[in-house]
Amino acid sequence: MQESAENMAQTERMAKGTVQGTIKAKHQRLVLLVIALVVLIGAALLAAWALRNQASYFYVPAEIQAHPPESGRAVRLGGMVAKGSLKTEADGVTIAFAVEDGKARVPVRFKGIVPSLFVEGSGVVAEGHMGAGGVFEADNLLAKHDENYVPREMKDMTREQAEKVMRETTR
């Protein structure tokens, strides 16, 4: 009887020690984990920063003009289709237009069917290579949608008018 009571007291003391131990261990785990996470996020940010040029899907006209790729090398050119630059050539299937990014302009030629979102003043990604005379020869055109969503009823307004309506409706 005596023995079992002693045993119980000892078990209790041990339990208390374990509780304090787990609180300390908890803190240790928390600190370790927070440090690990900070290091991990730092590493990810550094990696993303190092990738900032390589991970881009296309070059903008300013980059193409500053560092022209050797002719024949496949690159992608992205930007806005310059207003008033889109022309269909005499054969009826070749189109010529200019891609601009606000700093530079690159003339582009393309023969084929264009996606339905391809319009002047809208974004485009052209896959192809630099040809003779600084004209970009595109093999494929991808339209790029921007972040603006405007109902069809507003389509006859100019971009500025539509943006004004949107500002008024969406705050």
Add this chain to the structure above:
Amino acid sequence: MHGFANPARFLRIARWLMPLCMGAGFVVAFGALGWGLFFGPAERLQGETVRIVYLHVPAAWLGMAGWMGIAAASFMELVWRHPLAGIAARACAVPGAVFTAVCLITGSLWGRPAWGTWWVWDGRLTSMLVLLFLYFGWMALSQASEASDGGRNRAPAIFGLVGAVNIPIIHYSVIWWNSQHQAPSITVGKSAMAGAFLWPLLLAMLGFTLLFAGCVLARMRAILANQQAEARLRRKALGAAY
């Protein structure tokens, strides 16, 4: 928070919260989809295909939210050994993976008419595909570790935290890098989306989030019930042996 550490108390709350989330989510999500699909306007350039957004954006949000749930639960698992954390993480995985897949599929269906291609390897699309593979890997690891170390969930918890690095990469991919995918239309306090698209979209996001919460609660209940049944069987087997 540790008040909910007691599975019995959690089950008492989940019993009424789960059907509430499911019911409200079902009504709100399908109401928003009906609004957007049948009564909303077509878009100026995209035309009718804009309606995919009411499924695509909520799916993208929940695919990412699912992994954020796994990461938060993994943190609680590793630091506080919270008894429900591992179960919550496991409950988030399947719905998160399903919504990620829905996001990729609807995005591809939209990309063909809008961009002129089903798929491109730009930063946003690639990082979202990586998220889907992370879900597959996590589910496999979680199942394997459950079988081997008696559900201690150490390895999947570490994987869950490390994998969370992909979430900010998905979000900032269109800001850091030139990409085929457009920049976010909705940011805090500002929207480049007209109200006619924005309101049904926000409602759809709320509805699908409630459905997601309902799924997670239902799965947590199922996992707990499974564990109880297994423990009972084990006790019976031991009782029979003595």
